[in-house]
Amino acid sequence: MSVNAVAHLNFHGEARAALEFYQSVFGGQATIATYADFGMPAEAPGAGRVVFGQVVADNGFRIMAYDVPGEDAPPAKAAPSTRRENGTTITTEPFFLSVRGETVEEVGALWERLADGATVIEEFGPAQWAPAFGMLTDRFGTTWILDVAAEYAPS
Structure with a gap:
């Protein structure tokens, strides 16, 4: 299955x-x-x-x-309820969408397009756990995490 x-x-x-x-x-x-x-x-x-x-x-x-049926106009957009503080994500959102790719170049290109009209929470760049990571809330109010898969050496 x-x-x-x-x-x-x-x-x-x-x-x-x-x-x-x-x-x-x-x-x-x-x-x-x-x-x-x-x-x-x-x-x-x-x-x-x-x-x-x-x-x-x-x-x-x-x-x-x-x-969703029954709404004549989109609800007023609230300020993003996610922020980064001291390397930690603080949020009241129930979920994020995550996109992971294999190279900084491929994920960086997605980041550039997705960031159009977005509120950037954490700029896309190197992170301790991944070659690159970034977080944003797009123009439609959806929060995305984009990162590059890290290669892990077996222990």
């Missing part, structure tokens, strides 16, 4: 923009279906919002998202 866990993000009218942005960052194929595609009358409020969306890339990246 094979099982995959995939992050499913909930938005309030921003799912299409988020999925298109994540596709521009990570590549792959976006699939986006609206409530109208699933039978809601096209003239109904919210019919054009995303009922099912995902981005799947050959590099292993996969994310899902939809727009």
